[in-house]
Amino acid sequence: xxxxxxxxxxxxxxxxxxxxxxxxxxxxxxxxxxxxxxxxxxxxxxxxxxxxxxxxxxxxxxxxxxxxxxxxxxxxxxxxxxxxxxxxxxxxxxxxxxxxxxxxxxxxxxxxxxxxxxxxxxxxxxxxxxxxxxxxxxxxxxxxxxxxxxxxxxxxxxxxxxxxxxxxxxxxxxxxxxxxxxxxxxxxxxxxxxxxxxxxxxxxxxxxxxxxxxxxxxxxxxxxxxxxxxxxxxxxxxxxxxxxxxxxxxxxxxxxxxxxxxxxxxxxxxxxxxxxxxxxxxxxxxxxxxxxxxxxxxxxxxxxxxxxxxxxxxxxx
Amino acid sequence: xxxxxxxxxxxxxxxxxxxxxxxxxxxxxxxxxxxxxxxxxxxxxxxxxxxxxxxxxxxxxxxxxxxxxxxxxxxxxxxxxxxxxxxxxxxxxxxxxxxxxxxxxxxxxxxxxxxxxxxxxxxxxxxxxxxxxxxxxxxxxxxxxxxxxxxxxxxxxxxxxxxxxxxxxxxxxxxxxxxxxxxxxxxxxxxxxxxxxxxxxxxxxxxxxxxxxxxxxxxxxxxxxxxxxxxxxxxxxxxxxxxxxxxxxxxxxxxxxxxxxxxxxxxxxxxxxxxxxxxxxxxx
Numbered sequence: 001x002x003x004x005x006x007x008x009x010x011x012x013x014x015x016x017x018x019x020x021x022x023x024x025x026x027x028x029x030x031x032x033x034x035x036x037x038x039x040x041x042x043x044x045x046x047x048x049x050x051x052x053x054x055x056x057x058x059x060x061x062x063x064x065x066x067x068x069x070x071x072x073x074x075x076x077x078x079x080x081x082x083x084x085x086x087x088x089x090x091x092x093x094x095x096x097x098x099x100x101x102x103x104x105x106x107x108x109x110x111x112x113x114x115x116x117x118x119x120x121x122x123x124x125x126x127x128x129x130x131x132x133x134x135x136x137x138x139x140x141x142x143x144x145x146x147x148x149x150x151x152x153x154x155x156x157x158x159x160x161x162x163x164x165x166x167x168x169x170x171x172x173x174x175x176x177x178x179x180x181x182x183x184x185x186x187x188x189x190x191x192x193x194x195x196x197x198x199x200x201x202x203x204x205x206x207x208x209x210x211x212x213x214x215x216x217x218x219x220x221x222x223x224x225x226x227x228x229x230x231x232x233x234x235x236x237x238x239x240x241x242x243x244x245x246x247x248x249x250x251x252x253x254x255x256x257x258x259x260x261x262x263x264x265x266x267x268x269x270x271x272x273x274x275x276x277x278x279x280x281x282x283x284x285x286x287x288x289x290x291x292x293x294x295x296x297x298x299x300x301x302x303x304x305x306x307x308x309x310x311x312x313x314x315x316x317x
Numbered sequence: 318x319x320x321x322x323x324x325x326x327x328x329x330x331x332x333x334x335x336x337x338x339x340x341x342x343x344x345x346x347x348x349x350x351x352x353x354x355x356x357x358x359x360x361x362x363x364x365x366x367x368x369x370x371x372x373x374x375x376x377x378x379x380x381x382x383x384x385x386x387x388x389x390x391x392x393x394x395x396x397x398x399x400x401x402x403x404x405x406x407x408x409x410x411x412x413x414x415x416x417x418x419x420x421x422x423x424x425x426x427x428x429x430x431x432x433x434x435x436x437x438x439x440x441x442x443x444x445x446x447x448x449x450x451x452x453x454x455x456x457x458x459x460x461x462x463x464x465x466x467x468x469x470x471x472x473x474x475x476x477x478x479x480x481x482x483x484x485x486x487x488x489x490x491x492x493x494x495x496x497x498x499x500x501x502x503x504x505x506x507x508x509x510x511x512x513x514x515x516x517x518x519x520x521x522x523x524x525x526x527x528x529x530x531x532x533x534x535x536x537x538x539x540x541x542x543x544x545x546x547x548x549x550x551x552x553x554x555x556x557x558x559x560x561x562x563x564x565x566x567x568x569x570x571x572x573x574x575x576x577x578x579x580x581x582x583x584x585x586x587x588x589x590x591x592x593x594x595x596x597x598x599x600x601x
Contacts, residue, residue, distance in 0.1 A: 020444075026445065032457075141585050146533075147540070147553070148537070150577065277456070278543060279543075286452070290445075293446060297449075
């Protein structure tokens with residue numbers, strides 16, 4: 001690693017922090033724009049001006065907006081995003097209880113989809129225009145153009161209703177055996193993977209084809225190297241940067257996808273927590289969850305960009 | 318603009334002979350656009366009328382797509398939902414693209430702090446995942462049609478901005494722009510008469526893609542119960558309210574889901590036939 005690369009990465013990290021800061025302002029502004037607040041919501045019909053004022057003071061809602069923003073940001077940074085307005089529990093505890101489940105789901109989806117997507121992407125780039133290429137392209141168009149809830153619905157219809165292999169709910173106890181775990185995770189992971197694989201395979205294919213059209217591959221072809229050798233030893237090492245970029249960018253889809261998938265399968269993760277908080281208008285929880293999702297998204301995009309910087313041969317000395 | 322549209326139409330129609338996908342896409346999209354306008358008027362029943370004693374009834378001559386969880390006619394409910402699914406998404410897409418393209422053109426025409434300010438703002442907006450943005454908006458303001466349109470428009474404006482800006486920056490460096498500048502044309506004239514027509518096709522492709530994304534976002538929100546609110550219903554709401562029919566495999570839940578899929582796949586097929594020439598490769 002040389003100084004140019006280091007400088008670019010530091011620069012990129014700086015932009016990432018700045019973006020996160022702007023995002024926090026956007027999230028906070030939207031969620032505190034309306035005058036009707038949680039205190040009013042909680043007291044409902046029984047609100048008298050006195051109790052309302054008291055409750056607002058308790059939540060700090062009587063402070064001006066910018067002070068509330070600074071308090072809120074400080075709380076986030078020091079790991080204390082406040083308490084839920086609905087059940088009074090610390091948000092850290094609520095999120096902490098749900099986050100591992102969501103991460104497990106995301107990890108499972110990643111572990112399944114990355115190898116499959118890389119295989120499909122590389123293979124269809126090698127045999128461009130073949131039946132395999134055309135069918136995988138059709139699958140990709142289908143997956144990215146139908147809503148996740150349709151894929152999940154079809155999966156439930158086939159595997160739970162018709163075949164009866166899997167349960168439509170994915171709630172499992174702590175001491176579940178491995179096979180029980182696989183059965184419970186199968187459908188949510190399958191649903192997430194459909195879109196993930198489609199996007200990742202398409203981008204991987206593009207990255208490999210991009211390399212295959214470059215002069216050095218033509219040279220290798222003229223030299224008489226076999227097509228497998230050309231792809232695996234010549235093109236792939238050069239395509240790793242763009243592929244890593246594609247993988248990270250596709251994975252950022254997970255952050256939107258889990259919202260639907262967790263809700264359909266009633267999965268006790270962070271997205272169902274956020275959905276509940278949206279329905280009950282539990283603003284501190286909405287804000288904390290939103291920031292967590294945006295943070296995860298930014299990390300993945302950042303990682304994708306850094307892969308691109310590091311893999312750029314023009315920056316190597 | 319007229320000639321560009323005309324040549325595009327010629328290309329679409331000439332593509333039919335070459336590509337089955339383009340033809341299917343064109344037919345699906347035209348069909349649904351037509352239904353969005355006349356659907357509510359040709360539906361056999363009122364959307365909210367309880368017409369069948371059978372709940373989650375099968376397909377029949379009386380109820381072509383079965384009945385829903387309250388015994389309402391699914392075909393009528395889908396037809397009445399078309400303006401919500403397509404109309405709302407279309408308005409949101411037009412707003413997103415107009416805002417994106419105009420700000421992209423402004424940014425490209427004014428290098429310096431104007432460009433920097435617009436670009437940074439759009440960058441920040443693009444780093445909030447669209448579903449997350451929609452959830453925050455609904456949590457804060459409650460769900461309504463104007464809010465959903467605004468939400469989808471804001472969420473998908475930055476992508477349109479990025480494409481428009483990079484296209485415009487490229488066009489700006491071409492000779493005929495320099496000539497126009499030397500002629501003494503005003504900046505608005507250059508932007509709208511010289512640059513914009515030359516971005517027509519990629520922007521149109523982007524419009525189609527964005528429409529698909531917005532349809533998916535809005536139906537997902539309705540599916541979560543946070544989109545179009547009862548008694549009105551779009552296709553996402555129909556899937557949600559009839560989800561219990563899944564166990565019986567009844568058409569009540571499958572039909573609206575298929576409606577969404579045919580619309581989005583149709584648009585995608587159409588885009589594929591526009592944006593990519595037969596000898597070019599996809600994905601670039």
